[in-house]
Amino acid sequence: MTTLTDPPKGNFRLSQLIYDTRYRSITIQVIAMILVLLGIFWLVNNTIQNLSALGKDFDFGFLSQPAGYDINQRLIEYTSQSSHGRAAIVGILNTLLIAFLGCILATILGVVVGVLRLSKNWIVSRMMAVYVEGFRNVPLLLWIIAIFALMTEGMSQPRDFKVGGDASMILGDSVAVTNRGVYVPGVVLENGLFGLAVLNWLLILAVLIASIVCIRLLSRRADHIQESTGVRPTTWYQQLALLVIPVGLVLFFMGAQLQFPYLKGFNFTDGVHLRNSLIALWLALSLYTGAFIAEIVRSGILAISKGQSEAAAALGLRPSRTMNLVILPQAMRVIIPPLISQFLNLTKNSSLAIAVGYMDVRSTLGGITINQTGRELEGILLMAAFYLVLSLVISGVMNVYNNRTQLQER
Amino acid sequence: MKKSVFLGAMTVAGLAAGAAAAGTLDDVKARGTLNCGVTTGLVGFAAPDANGVWDGFDVGVCRAVAAAVLGDPMAVEFVPTTGQTRFTALASGEIDLLARNTTWTFSRDVDLKFEFVGVNYYDGQGFMVPRELGVSSAQDLDGATVCIQTGTTTELNLADYFRSNDISYEPVPIETNAEAQQQYLAGACDVYTTDASGLAATRATFENPGDHVLLPEIVSKEPLGPLVRHGDNEWADVARWTLNALITAEELGVTSANIEELSAGTNNPEINRLLGTEGELGAMLGLEADWAKNALMAGGNYGELFEANIGESTPIGLARGLNAMWTEGGLIYSPPFR
Secondary structure (H helix, E strand, C coil), X not given: CHHHXXXXXXXXXXXXXXXXXXXXXXXXXXXXXXXXXXXXXXXXXXXXXXXXXXXXXXXXXXXXXXXXXXXXXXXXXXXXXXEHHHHHHHHHHHHHHHHHHHHHHHHHHHHHHHHHCCCCCHHHHHHHHHXXXXXXXXXXXXXXXXXXXXXXXXXXXXXXXXXXXXXXCECCCCEEEXXXXXXXXXXXXXXXXXXXXXXXXXXXXHHHHHHHHHHHHHHHHHHHHHHHHCCCCCCHHHXXXXXXXXXXXXXXXXCEEEECCEEECCEEECCXXXXXXXXXXXXXXXXXXXXXXXXXXXXXXXXXXXXXXXXXXXCCCCHHHHHHXXXXXXXXXXXXXXXXXXXXXXXXXXXXXXXXXXXXXXXXHHHHHHHHHCCHHHHHHHHHHHHHHHHHHHHHHHXXXXXXXXXXXX | XXXXXXXXXXHHHHHHHHHCCCCHHHHHHHHCCEEEEECCCECCCEEECCCCCEECHHHHXXXXXXXXXXXXXXXXEEEEXXXXXXXXXXXXXXXXXXXXXXXXXXXXXXXXXXXXXXXXXXXXXXXXXXXXXXXXXXXXXXXXXXXXXXXXXXXXXXXXXXXXXXXXXXXXXXXXXXXXXXXXXXXXXXXXXXXXXXXXXXXXXXXXXXXXXXXCCCCCCEXXXXXXXXXXXXXXXXXXXXXXXXXXXXXXCCCCCCHHHHCCCCCCHHHHHHHCCCCCHHHHHCCCCCHHHHHHHHHXXXXXXXXXXXXXXXXXXXXXXXXXXXXXXXXXXXXXXX
16 A cells, blocks of 8 residues: 555665765765764874873872972962962963063054054155064064073173162162063052952052043043034043042052162062063064054055045145044954954964063963973863963954944945 | 774774884884983083084983993984973883983872983082172072072972072073073073082083082982883883993993903903803893993993093082992992892
8 A cells, every 4th residue: 555655756875975966065074074073083092092001191180289389470479389270370360461461562563663654754664664574574482582682681680780880770760670670660559458469459440440431421421512512622631630530549548659679689679570581572572463563554554545535634634633533443444353363373472481481371381380290281281271262262352342343334 | 884984993903003002122123223312401411512422421321221222322312301391202202211310209200100210310409609699508598589490300499498498589490501501690590500410510611610609508309310211111121220230330340441351251250240241131131142341331330421521520520429339438329230
């Protein structure tokens, strides 16, 4: 009975998997998938086999063991008795610090140089070209080491600053440039609200952010008034007051004092010590990445048609205002996407810190900890995960900004 | 389906082949050279000379092992390693033997899975400062900036010493001895700390060695010795007994000058066993009968190596001290060749 009622349908043959275009793509995908899975399986299996051949296990327990080594630059409390995990966090914070400082300085440098390279002044534009080509075409590692060597070999030792020595502090005895780094005055809070210094500084930061939000609201209100009446109220003194007074009050009540570095024993004490390694890495990363950003900015500006600046000139805008109000806002659309990858480059290049002994995550977790505990696989995986997350966060944030600067098309 | 089964089978076969690692001794013999990990350059212990030929006390151990295994002291491929790269290089099989003034510690032996084959230099961590600082004791170093090689035991000892004495310091981490030397001479650090032998060797290369003093404190025990991977006992035996042969030769008075004469046969059965004219010691190790003779011909016995590279007649000028023979009040001692 069934043979009678079944509709006639083509038999599926195995050869259709290859010769029938309906199935071929699926076949190829399945085979590729199997190959990829086999590859992963082989890698994992190989790792497990080799680990057991070496008699090693896979265990993150070492992170809670005492580290036993000291770190010179630490943004949080850390002693040699702290755990390897905490040493890794100290390193992570140092990486974040250098990435943050580097991105800011590189952007400022890049924008200024990119604009100046288009200057009609021949000397200025040529000088900027020399900077860009010089830094872009010499490996970053050489710049890091060159700046570090310049600092170490070229500056005076702290003991030369003694009375009768041949070196002296600059800027009214407040800044000491030595071959161990630069000592600048620091701010200390005599009677903070919280026991932990970090919390006090976070409070100040919160007040500062609140002030900036208020300033934004104020200038938006000024915009509204200007749009409705045509006259913009003068707000600069209100803005300045909003910026300075709340933070100033908080600092005053917490007993903020400027602490000047002074020579004591072998080294300068008090103040803030910007180590050679930090300065060399920061400057080299910023100068190097800044050269690339300058080219990106130049390309962004050149992408805006000449008609825009001519129209702005016809409206009577001065060249500086043309640049700030007409050209750069439009150029941002072209600039931001490649800028993101420059920020990512800078962040990852900061792992070259090892060359000058800057204690970033590569030097603590990926260097000393791995060496003392023999946990290469775990350490490298953790480090890779950290750089991956950091890069994804940076590109995520920058993408949000990118979406906001895009043309709003309707 | 069949294809994936086939691929799977191939994968398993490949893994099995990879896991069944041959013995290091056979590998070295098949390769014809010994891959030996040394420092990136520490005069007296391991450094290339003017002709680019590696020379030094640790290099002597490498050459002795190569001579014992391959019969040729020059059949060594030297791999310069830093404090941070040395263990990875050994664990990964890039080198067969690490002779890089490495301290024998519990965790390196047990946890890092290495096998120390003996001690070729009993050392301790010291401090070097410029004479003009006027420092006479490590206790006076409060607040000093200290250059320290990362990835070493000295780094941990330094932290322990300053913490237990409740004095502060600023560590400047550096990678190699050459870098440390440059930083120290530029005055970027007040103190350089490492093994006392390393300090002496480094100071010997300074323009004015007299301007720098070693502080009297020796803050740690640093038994330095060659090491191999854990788990390959045949290879560990070869390295261990080559080192012991160098030591025993000094004890028995076998030198590179009289070895030809002695290897013709003597009345002392231990010398005969050592030089392979009696017994089967070489065959037990899987080597030629004259393995120890070859090792000794490479650079002489332990005492000769010491005197030629780091002894009092060299610019480094280290006294034997703890590294004298046990018969002369030192700690250098070898189990008997029997």
